[in-house]
Amino acid sequence: MSTPSGTRLGRxxxxxxxxxxxxxxxxxxxxxxVRLTLEVPGWPGSEAGAHLDLRLTAPDGYQASRSYSIASSTPEGDVVLAVDELPDGEVSPFLVHEVRSGDQLEVHGPLGSFFVWRPGESDRPVQLVAGGSGVVPLYAIAAAHGASGDTAPLRLLYSVRRPDDVFFADELAALDGPAFALDVVYTRQAPDGWTAPVGRLDKAALAASTIPASQRPRVYVCGSTRFVETIAGWLQELGHSPTDIRTERFGGL
Ligand SMILES: Cc1cc2nc3c(=O)[nH]c(=O)nc-3n(C[C@H](O)[C@H](O)[C@H](O)COP(=O)(O)OP(=O)(O)OC[C@H]3O[C@@H](n4cnc5c(N)ncnc54)[C@H](O)[C@@H]3O)c2cc1C
Known part of the structure; x- marks a missing residue:
């Protein structure tokens, strides 16, 4: 139940x-x-999985805005973003190559109330599936899950091209614990000594590296549009209910 002020019971x-x-x-x-840490006076904090809109204004007044997931998920503190460059893109090359400490950026948020995870909301297991930079909101969820002490099992399947391309590598390694499991699929090149297959995630690998539908996990999938639609389709073929699958599409094909 919610009130007009947006206040849910107790939260x-x-x-x-x-x-x-x-x-x-x-x-x-x-x-x-790049990882951008922003000081945002008056920022109200964000739920894990939320995003914001970032707006750039050129000297001639031309504006461009894009959405970015929020890697941080606390009421206080700085806002952390991680932006991957699309070489032909309009906004991401600027953020990756031109932005410097001390620069000012306009942000609107926090946004999104569907693709979020809230501690204590359910004791069902949680399965996260990330493709590339789609790990940003899922990292926020995994970190919030770890910080909250929520005991519902949480598993992250992360598809990434190469070891160097892993976002939040140290932070994900530090999350290791009894309620968290990380599975990585390398699509182009794996670390030395890696014994699992290297290549695109397929339905069999998805089934082998995720919580089975019989355990009714709540599933969050994030990445490029094609990645998300492929994974969501396979999850349904594997028996997951569409109502248990939340998706966030970053764009592209
Ligand atoms: C809710 C949400 C959260 C997001 N969070 C993040 C985030 O945390 N980190 C991040 O790096 N990006 C994130 N994105 C993507 C981001 O909003 C931009 O789309 C991205 O930075 C590209 O912007 P651009 O201006 O550089 O490219 P554009 O000029 O918009 O696009 C250039 C070309 O690339 C294609 N394209 C656009 N997006 C993608 C994509 N994701 N994959 C492949 N091709 C694409 C376009 O179709 C176009 O052909 C998020 C998107 C959404 C909707």
Missing amino acids: SRPRAAWHLATVADVRPETPTA
């Missing part, structure tokens, strides 16, 4: 608004991506 949901953010830190995340 208030952060309200979206425009904010002027200052870039506090820029660091390489992968060979093609």
Whole structure:
């Protein structure tokens, strides 16, 4: 039940608004991506899995905005984004190559109340499936799950091209624990000594590396549009109910 002010029983949901953010830190995340840490005065925090809209304004007044998932998921503190470069893109090359500490960016958020995970909401297991940069909101969910002490099992299947392309590699390794499992599928090149097959995720590998439908996991899938639609289709063929599958499409084909 919710009130007009957006307050759910016992829990208030952060309200979206425009904010002027200052870039506090820029660091390489992968060979093609950066991690941006933003100081955002008045930021209300965000639920794990939420995103924001980032708007750039050129000197001639031309504006472009794109959505970015929020890797941080706490009420206080800086907002962390991770942006992968699409070489022919309009916004992402600027964010990856041109943005510096001290720059100011306009952000609108937090946004999204469907593709979010809330601690204690359910004791059913949670399966996350990420393709490439689609891991950003799923990392936020995994981190929030770890920080909350929620005991529902959570498993992340992460499809990525090469070891260097893994986002939040150290943070994901640190999440290792009894309620968290990480499965990685390398599509082009694996680390030395890797014994699992290298190549595109297929339905058999998806079935082998995810919580079976018989356990009724709540499933979150995020990545390029084609990745998400392929995975969601296979999950249904494997017996998962469409109502148990939440998807976030980052775009592209
Ligand atoms: C809710 C949401 C959250 C998102 N979170 C993130 C995030 O955390 N990190 C991140 O890096 N990106 C994220 N994205 C994608 C982001 O919004 C932009 O689409 C992306 O940065 C490309 O913008 P661009 O201006 O550089 O490319 P554009 O100029 O918009 O597009 C250039 C070309 O690339 C194609 N294209 C656009 N997006 C993709 C894609 N994802 N994969 C393949 N081809 C594509 C377009 O069709 C076009 O042909 C998110 C998208 C959504 C909807």
